[in-house]
Amino acid sequence: MEPTYGNGSFAFCWRPHYLFSQIERFDVVTVRFTGKNVMLLKRVIALPGEVLEFRQGILYINGKQIQEPYVQYRTPWDLAPRKIKPGHVYVVGDNRGTSMSRHRFGQVNINRIIGGVIP
């Protein structure tokens, strides 16, 4: 999640964040990776029903280019259009300086979103 969250830095998962609010695009969330304690820190970039695409590293949602000011370094990711399933969101890390194959991203069930992140 660099540069937003540096390697070795601290952040807190705010579990009640989505008790009274909906997940929105660009929210940074904790995703339950495995068991009770292993989490991923990712950013939500697409919501249920939307069509997501990457062209040369640029994000497109429903065919429209989306600005991502939090991304500092960009490698030319190409990902064919895909529709986000109901009850799912698409999460990606901010560190786009690595190749797609080395990055863990994709659509996840909203039930796997544990909470928001502080700070």
Add this chain to the structure above:
Amino acid sequence: MNKKILLVLILIAATAAVFLFPSDEKKIRNNLDSLAEYCSSASKETAIAALKKVALAGKLCSDPCMIQIESFDIHRDFKKKELTDHILMMKKMLPDTHFTFHDTTINFPLDNRAELATTLRLTGKIDTDRFTEAYELSITADKIDGDWLFSSFSVVEFMEQ
């Protein structure tokens, strides 16, 4: 005095029962810990030691054993020989790798079947780079001739590109 002796005897008997007659859940957890130990390999592990451990790991699994890893397009039964060959190959490829299972929950939908959800943690070294990987696993264990054997392993893929 008689009551005290009786109480101590009851406590000793209860403690002995716990250790001599472990529950099914305890047996399965012990098997899982053993599996992790047998699959782990030290950097200076001899070929004979590796073969022994692999054979012991094979004995903890049923024949055949279902393996499902969607990201590698694996979804089929493995015969015991094939399974142990793959474990041995993996030990050779990753000679300094440590396996551990964490956060294991066990349910018994049937008397002779257990369903486990667990986290597999791999730590090791490839060339000079250290690595740590974690995977969520769904494991099924069946009671066959009184022994709990692992009959299927499935990597839970929760993120779809």
